Amino acid sequence: MIPPATITLALTGASGMPYGIRLLECLLQAKIRVYLLVSQAAQVVAKQEMDLQLPTRKGELETLFGGRFAAQPGQLSVFGREEWFAPVASGSNPADAMVVCPCTMGTLAAIAAGLADNLIERAADVMLKEGRTLILVPRETPLSAVHLENMLKLARLGIVILPPNPGFYNRPAQVADLIDFVVARVLDQLAIPHKLMPRWGDKDDLS
Numbered sequence: 001m002i003p004p005a006t007i008t009l010a011l012t013g014a015s016g017m018p019y020g021i022r023l024l025e026c027l028l029q030a031k032i033r034v035y036l037l038v039s040q041a042a043q044v045v046a047k048q049e050m051d052l053q054l055p056t057r058k059g060e061l062e063t064l065f066g067g068r069f070a071a072q073p074g075q076l077s078v079f080g081r082e083e084w085f086a087p088v089a090s091g092s093n094p095a096d097a098m099v100v101c102p103c104t105m106g107t108l109a110a111i112a113a114g115l116a117d118n119l120i121e122r123a124a125d126v127m128l129k130e131g132r133t134l135i136l137v138p139r140e141t142p143l144s145a146v147h148l149e150n151m152l153k154l155a156r157l158g159i160v161i162l163p164p165n166p167g168f169y170n171r172p173a174q175v176a177d178l179i180d181f182v183v184a185r186v187l188d189q190l191a192i193p194h195k196l197m198p199r200w201g202d203k204d205d206l207s
């Protein structure tokens with residue numbers, strides 16, 4: 001599989017915002033063009049979990065993340081909730097792949113139902129109809145039968161359901177290790193090379 005050149009990354013308002021932000025950093029470091037979509041609830045969660053006050057203006061968001069993660073000019077584009085003229089809104093110009101990380105049960109349900117009331121849902125709907133890679137990192141516990149049915153429906157349609165369940169067999173020493181475990185699994189699904197953690201059976205260090 002060839003790594004995607006362009007990825008849509010949607011941050012929604014589930015717990016686990018550090019996964020999404022770390023993923024954004026890794027995608028930009030990997031020189032991938034990123035279309036970033038941020039739900040209103042994601043802004044609340046970013047503040048709560050990371051003390052990260054995300055600006056509502058897209059230009060300011062591009063400057064914030066572009067500066068923090070040293071993006072190339074034009075590498076990061078942010079689109080608003082109802083920006084229907086964004087490339088991701090149409091099957092004629094979608095990204096090569098899309099990740100929703102973290103993904104709420106609400107957004108997951110909307111995708112499963114084929115809703116397209118905001119740009120995140122529409123972009124996911126486009127990926128589905130165009131048969132492109134779509135990865136969801138859903139977070140909730142415990143999971144109800146509704147959540148499980150929605151996930152099963154989406155998995156059967158070829159969507160990757162990748163819960164943020166870090167393993168402990170690498171002996172994580174800090175929270176950053178747990179975050180990288182999950183982000184590494186997402187990057188693997190996208191065929192993006194990384195050295196976030198050793199691979200199973202590979203005991204050498206990564207230097």
Ligand SMILES: Cc1cc2nc3c(=O)[nH]c(=O)nc-3n(C[C@H](O)[C@H](O)[C@H](O)COP(=O)(O)O)c2cc1C
Binds near residue numbers: 012040042044048104
């Ligand atoms: C701090 C915080 C944590 C939340 N954690 C979750 C969660 O883990 N999973 C979930 O499905 N919703 C969670 N929610 C609720 C969603 O944010 C809420 O359902 C919201 O409407 C989702 O909108 P969105 O899918 O457009 O982001 C959380 C909300 C807050 C404020």
